[in-house]
Amino acid sequence: MTDQRWTLRTEHTSYTVRLCPDGPWAELDAWGPLGVEHGPSALHRSRRTHFITPADAAPAEYLPYGLRPFTGAELVASRPGGEDRGVWWEFTGAEEQPGALRLAFTDELLGLRTVLCYATVPGTDVIHRWTELTATGELRLERLDSAAVNIPVTGAARLTYLSGQWSQEFGRTQLDLARGTFTIGSLQGAPGHAYAPWLAVQDGEAAYGLALEWPGNWHITAEAEPGGSLRVRAGRVPHEGAVRLAPGETLTTPRLACAFSPDGLDGLSRVWHGYERVLSGERLHRPRKVLYNSWEATGFDVDAAGQLELAKAAADIGAELFVVDDGWFTGRADDTGGLGDWYPDPAAFPDGFGQFIDAVKALGLDFGLWVEPEAVSPGSRLYAEHPEWVYRVDGRPSRLVRNQLLLDLGRTDVQDFVIGTLDRLLGAYDIDYLKWDMNRPPTERGRPGAGPVDLDAEHVAGYLRVLDHLRAAHPHVTVEGCAGGGGRVDHATIARTDVVWPSDNTAPLDRLSVQHGFLHAHAPHIMSSWVTDAPGVFDPRPRSLAFRFVNAMCGVLGVGADLRAWTAQQRAEAAGWIARYKEVREVIHHGEARLLGTPQDPSCGVQYDLGGRTVVAALSTGRLDGAPLLPGRPDRLRLRGLDPAARYRDTATGTSYSGAHLLHHGLPFPWSAGHDADLVVLIRE
Structure with missing residues (x-):
């Protein structure tokens, strides 16, 4: 077999694939900084194998069960009855274009063509990988991963992942994997609160990152293999355990984003931030407005007078957007009813919902609304008219989660209903902002009478179709993605929303930990963060109003406290922080971000740099030193x-520092009982 190699180059990195001379598969030859491909591959091996096949030992880009029988395959396929389980393919051609590569492999006997797809993302150090599977006869796919990624490590691989649970999302967690298998994932029909679909692998200072673009069931599996390399497989997980592929049908797997930085996790985070700015496209340059959300002030007790009182207080402190959360629609006195019947409650808005919105806008505020389009209450009119629209299994009871059921968004008629509902609301009322929530995973996930269906993929397609419609039909509307907090944060969602909600936990030190992990994987301009009165849930140490504001200003600032209970002094302080935030939000949202320390340190913060301005959000997390x-x-x-060699001036104090001083000694912060946070703006002189 002729030795063939292809190299994809990003802004600062290169990724080289070769056709293996030992068998019909593609292997990673080199991945790292530009030029790393010149020299013997760090993944080359002796080719001596015992009790495994050459394919099992190879740093293969993608291999099926059949060719790779022992150490884990990305593709498991068979005929419908399960006979002839396995794929034995041959290489059938390559298509290479600038920034793109397609490698085709065909199993004529089984009737399957597999194309490994690669594409660079211009202006970033990210490479997309995915796979296209085309059947000539009916097939059954038990595993259909997007890609495998091979990382040469000199010792145990340091894995960093983001873990937790509801209200504790995005906890940065690390382990060293010398041998064995490590797996994270979700079967909840969404990325979930327990793990983010993101993994970083470090070998010394070099950091490799993977993120799966899929808002459904998923897995990422890392295996420390014989021979000293780490192999990571990632992909979606079919709800039914297998997917049927009809003759002539092509299945395209989710994209896996692959990133590299020579500067550790800190550098890797900036690669992801830059990538998500590309995902935001032109909407990146629309200012993320300071919002006020009424949920924590009023809960389900929503009425026009109380909301207007809050809106007036929000406008007075400088908020730019007022969002009415849950409780605005008919039948929603608590969480047991109303979902699905999306009409404003006339008892709560006796002069009409439109007039209420006009009154909010007269205060100089944009208007936003909370919705949960995928959910339905059992007592709703929608459920009475269309009980077949919810996921269900014949003969089995339907469990309630949060007193609600989940619509089967994979059905076209359900998608059309959701689109029609949102079009009606956005057409009838002057709404600038939608908060899309999802508060229950699918449990009895079935569609009686539908035959073999891929329910997880169809729900994802329906969800993305609705979001795409919102973008196209209502481009002025800002969309916030939420799933009981950070339960659905992935690149497919991020590409179609403007901000996401990392956690329902807004307590200051708890939220600091959530945001610290979040910023490893995601950009500040999509991180919605509120100032509230919530006490610490997991870390009850008190923190000042300044701490809450500086912490929330690390992303997209919002306020969710009951402003009616705040003193005049607190409102004045809040107005001052909001004014300062507006002065620097361009730097925070568009600049390079660097995490300074961790929440476990006595002091930590985030540094943002853009156009000669440096903004440092500094926070005191520990006990004082006795001074x-x-x-x-x-x-x-x-x-x-x-x-x-440059000098940097503090705009508040006038103090001038050399860059060397700030790099070596750092910025000083004389913390005290009454001073536990600060925002410093430095101008390069």
Whole structure:
């Protein structure tokens, strides 16, 4: 077999694939900084194998069960009855274009053509990988991963992943994997609260990152293999355990985004941030407005007078957007009813919902609304008229989660209903913002009488169809993605929304940990964060209003507290913080972000750099050092990425620092009981 190699190049990295001379598969030859492909591959091996096949030991890009029988395959296919389980393919051609590559493999006997697809993302260091599977006869696919990624490691691989549960999402978690298998994923019909579809692998300072673009069931599996390499497989997980492929049908797997940075997790986070700015497209340049959300102030007790009182208070402190959360529609006195019947409650808005919105807008505020389009209450009119629209299994009871059922969004008629509902609301009322929530996973996931269906993929397609319609039909509407907090944060959602909600937990130190993990994988301009009165749930240490504001200003600032209970002094302080945020939000949303320390350190923060301005959000998380009763010094945060020879002036104090001083000694922060947060703006002189 002729040795063939192809190299994809991003802004700073290269990725080289070759056709293996030992068998019909593609292998990774090199991945790293530009030029890494020149020299013997770090993944080359002796080709001596014992009790495994050459394919099992190979750093293959994608292999089926059949060719790779022992150490894990990306593709498991068979005929419908399960006979002839396995694929034995041959290489049938390559198509190469600038920034793109397609490698085709065919099993004529089984009747399957597999194309491995690669594409660089211009202006980033991200490469997309996915697979196209085309059948000539009916097939059964038990595993249909998107890709496998091979990483040469010199010792145990350091894995970083984001884990937790509802209200504790995005906890940065690390382990060293010397041998064995590590798996994360979700079977909840969404990425879920337990794990984000994201993984980082470190070998020394080099950091490799993977993120799966799929808002349904998924897995990422890392295997430390014989021979000293780490192999990561990622893909969707069919709800039914297998997917049927009809003759002539092509199935396209979700895209796997692959990223590399020579600068560790810090550098890798900036690669992901840059990629998500590309995903936002032109909407990146629309300012994310300071919002006020009424949920924590009023809960389900929504009426026009109370909401207008809150809107007036929000406008007075500088908010730009007022969002009415759950409780605005008919039958929604609590969480047991109303979902599916999306009409404003006339008792709550006696002068009409449109007039209420006009009154909010007269205060100089945009208007937003909470919706949960996939949910239905058992007592709703919608459920009475269309009980067949919910997921169900004949003869089995339907469980309620949060007192509600889930619509089968894979059905075209359900999609049309949701689209029609949103079009009606957005057409009848002057709405600028939608918060799309999802508060229950699918449980009895069936569609009686439908035959073999791919329910998870169809729900995802329906969800994305509705979001795409919102973008096309209502381009002025800002969309926030939410699923009981951070339960559905993935690149498919991020590409179709403007912001996402990382967690329902808004307590200051709890939220700090959530945001610290979130910013490893996701950009500040999509991170919605509120200032509330919520006490610490998991870390009850009190923190000041300043701490809550500086913490929330690390992303897209919002306020969710009951402003009616705030003192005049608190409102004045809030107005000051909001004004400061508006001055620097361009730097926070468009600049390069660097995480300074961790929430476990006495001081931590985030540094943002753009156009000669550096913004540092600094937070005190630990106990004080005893000063002034005992000798002590201010805490310092060492900055990064500055020019050592340049000078930087603090706009508030006028103090001038050399870049070398800020890099070596850091910015000083004399924390005290009444001063536990600060926002510093430095101008390069």
